[in-house]
Amino acid sequence: MSDLTIGYLSFPVLLLLIFLRAPIGLAMLLCGIGGLWLATDGTTVFMARLKSEVYSTFSNYNLSIIPMFLLMGQFATLSGMSQALFRAAQSWLGHRKGGMAMAAVGACAGFGAICGSSLATAATMSRVALPELRKYGYSGGFSTAALAAGGTLGILIPPSVILVIYAILTEQNIAKLFLAAFLPGLLAALGYMLTIALYVRLYPDQAGTHARVPYAQRFKALFAVWPVLLVFALVVGGIYNGWFTPTEGAAVGAMGTGLIALFSGSLNWAIFRDSIRQTATGTGMIFFIVLGAAFYNGFLALTQVPQELSLWVTAQGFSPWMVMILILAFYLILGCLMDSLSMILLTIPIFWPVVSTLDFGMTTEEIAIWFGILVLIVVEVGLITPPVGMNLFIINNMDKDTPMTATYKAVLFFVGSDILRVVILLLFPVITLVFI
Numbered sequence: 152m153s154d155l156t157i158g159y160l161s162f163p164v165l166l167l168l169i170f171l172r173a174p175i176g177l178a179m180l181l182c183g184i185g186g187l188w189l190a191t192d193g194t195t196v197f198m199a200r201l202k203s204e205v206y207s208t209f210s211n212y213n214l215s216i217i218p219m220f221l222l223m224g225q226f227a228t229l230s231g232m233s234q235a236l237f238r239a240a241q242s243w244l245g246h247r248k249g250g251m252a253m254a255a256v257g258a259c260a261g262f263g264a265i266c267g268s269s270l271a272t273a274a275t276m277s278r279v280a281l282p283e284l285r286k287y288g289y290s291g292g293f294s295t296a297a298l299a300a301g302g303t304l305g306i307l308i309p310p311s312v313i314l315v316i317y318a319i320l321t322e323q324n325i326a327k328l329f330l331a332a333f334l335p336g337l338l339a340a341l342g343y344m345l346t347i348a349l350y351v352r353l354y355p356d357q358a359g360t361h362a363r364v365p366y367a368q369r370f371k372a373l374f375a376v377w378p379v380l381l382v383f384a385l386v387v388g389g390i391y392n393g394w395f396t397p398t399e400g401a402a403v404g405a406m407g408t409g410l411i412a413l414f415s416g417s418l419n420w421a422i423f424r425d426s427i428r429q430t431a432t433g434t435g436m437i438f439f440i441v442l443g444a445a446f447y448n449g450f451l452a453l454t455q456v457p458q459e460l461s462l463w464v465t466a467q468g469f470s471p472w473m474v475m476i477l478i479l480a481f482y483l484i485l486g487c488l489m490d491s492l493s494m495i496l497l498t499i500p501i502f503w504p505v506v507s508t509l510d511f512g513m514t515t516e517e518i519a520i521w522f523g524i525l526v527l528i529v530v531e532v533g534l535i536t537p538p539v540g541m542n543l544f545i546i547n548n549m550d551k552d553t554p555m556t557a558t559y560k561a562v563l564f565f566v567g568s569d570i571l572r573v574v575i576l577l578l579f580p581v582i583t584l585v586f587i
Contacts, residue, residue, distance in 0.1 A: 154190045158454030161186050165447070165497075175493040176436075176443035183446030190453055200449065208445045209438065212398065213319050218434040219401030220310055223382075223408050224266035225426040230412035232379050233275045236261040239372040241283070245361030249351035251287055252297040252358065253344045255280040259301030260340040261376065263308040264383045265408065268433075269491070269534055273302025273542045277549050285550075288359025292557030293350065295550055296535075299542040299558070300343050300565035303531040306491065308336035309387055310401065312437070313495055313530070317523045320499045323516065325397040326390045330586045331520045335528065335576060342568040350564050357561075378411045437492065444496035451501065461505045471509035475522075478502055479529050479573065486533020490541055494530055513580065520587060521580045525573060532569045535562050 161182045168178035187200060208214075227233070240254035240261075247253070255276060263272045277298045284294040306313045309329035318325040351358045364372075386404040390397050412418040451457060464474055485494055506522050507515055534542040537559055547555050576582055 152189075154454040155456065155459060157186055157189050158451055158456035161447075161450070169489065174439075175489065176440035179440070179443035179447040179493075179497065183443065183448075183450045186447070186450040187453065190450065200446070204445055204449065205442065208442055211319065213315065213325070214438070214441070216315050216325075216398045216401045217312055217437055218430055219398065219405045220267040220312055220315070221433045222426065222430040223310075223386075223401065223405040224268055224271050225429055226405065226408035226412045226418070227262065227265045227379075227382075228271070228275050229417045229422055229426065230378065230408060230415050231417055232265065232376070232408075232411075233258065233262050233279050235372075235375045236379060237276065237279045237283070239369075239376050241361065242364040242369045242372040245287075246363040248355070248360060249347040249358045251280075251284055251289060251361055252293065252347045252351075255284065255298055256301040256304075256340055256343045256347070259298070260304045260308055260336065261379050263305035263336075264310075265379055265386075265404070266305050267310045267312045269303050269305035269531065270541060270545060272305030273299060273534075274545050274549075276301060277546045281546070281550060287361055290357040290557070290561075291550055291553030292561040293354075293357045295543070295546045295553055295558040296561035296565060297343070297347060299535045299540070299546050299562060300346075300568075301340075302542045302546070303534050303569075304336060304339055304343075306531055307332055307339055307527055309333065310397075310404070311527070313491055313527060314523065315397070316441070316492065316495055317499060317527070320495070321503050321519050321523065323519050323523070327516075327587055328520055328523055329387055329397075330391055331524055331583050332527070334582055334585065335524050335572070338572055338575070338582070339528070339569075342572050343565060346564050346568040350561070378408075382407050382411070440492055440496060444493075444500075447497070448500040457501045457504045460501060461508060464505050471511055474505065474509060475511075475525075475577065478506070479525060479577070482526060482529040483532060483536075483570075486530060487536050487540075489533070491530040491533060494533070495526070499526070511580070513584075517580075517584055517587065521576075521583050524583045525576060528569065528573055528576065532566060532573075535569075536566060 165178055165182045168181065169175060236258040237254060240257040241251060244250035244254045258280065259272055259276050262276055266272050280298060281294060309332050311332065314328045314332060315325055318328050382404055385407060386400045389395050389403065390400040395403060482494065506518060511518055534540055543558055543562065547553060547558055
């Protein structure tokens with residue numbers, strides 16, 4: 152059996168392991184180790200790689216940005232930033248039809264700017280906003296769907312952990328990717344708000360209204376979110392202006408949110424210790440997936456699967472746009488079965504060599520940034536699509552009285568908004584690249 156055949160056969164084996172509920176990191180690690188064993192006919196290469204891969208993977212300085220961003224999200228949750236964001240958005244939008252749901256999306260966007268994780272954004276904002284939505288007459292399915300969709304903004308609006316992983320895999324500038332994600336992130340939030348406005352006009356009984364808040368209270372609530380603006384401006388602005396590297400920026404953000412939590416009276420020794428433990432747990436999970444992907448992608452590189460796939464696509468005579476559409480459609484389908492981080496780690500080393508050879512009239516760096524944002528958006532759709540929409544499960548678990556089917560029906564409107572946004576960004580790359 153040729154190495155190439157072994158590489159192709161590893162895909163169904165990997166999917167079978169995932170179907171059998173094996174952790175994705177473990178599944179990729181086993182396929183990588185088993186594939187290396189078969190492809191090299193012995194233990195020499197396998198043992199040498201086992202010895203060196205762990206060090207070479209985790210000695211990457213850029214990976215230290217991940218625990219810093221996770222810790223920043225933990226401190227942001229503790230400091231009351233999520234409540235302040237929702238109160239401010241609610242005071243300005245709550246009196247409109249569907250305004251409370253719009254406020255929840257706006258608060259998710261703001262919290263995503265200092266969190267970097269969709270699951271954390273969805274979980275945190277649901278605890279704050281879900282009781283308020285239900286209090287003012289919003290149906291369970293509509294409330295959970297809006298919060299699940301709003302939570303996806305956590306991985307798009309910078310800083311984003313997934314963008315950091317993508318930058319490392321494709322060897323791109325993290326600061327430029329953060330900047331490129333800014334407009335698509337705002338477009339996503341605006342698209343969700345328009346979706347809510349459409350939904351409440353089609354189903355007016357699904358949403359209530361909040362009493363109009365006086366302007367004095369509105370500006371007071373708006374002033375309370377200054378810590379969010381400060382942390383975001385310091386981290387993203389500092390990285391882009393060259394004041395510090397992305398890793399240093401993440402450390403500054405973690406320290407800043409920690410100090411805000413401390414001075415707000417929300418941080419004590421027990422909570423600090425719990426934050427460190429939660430950050431370590433999340434980091435360990437991510438790093439194990441990274442290690443499994445490193446082994447599996449190293450095995451695929453040895454079998455020449457990515458190179459052969461690139462040559463095959465070129466030989467078919469497909470236009471660059473058709474190839475891009477097919478790849479994005481593949482991500483939409485895969486998103487129904489796999490979490491976002493696993494998809495990025497598994498597929499980017501395979502698809503990026505293909506995309507980098509296509510002619511879109513842009514430089515390789517511009518293609519990498521544009522492709523990264525498109526992939527990030529399509530991957531984000533997977534968080535709210537059945538049967539493995541992680542955001543849906545997290546929020547539905549907080550509202551056990553709402554049937555999952557009700558959430559699925561309402562969330563389809565937000566999926567439609569996401570697909571429309573992908574089409575717009577695909578047709579007009581300048582939206583992504585305007586600041587680069």
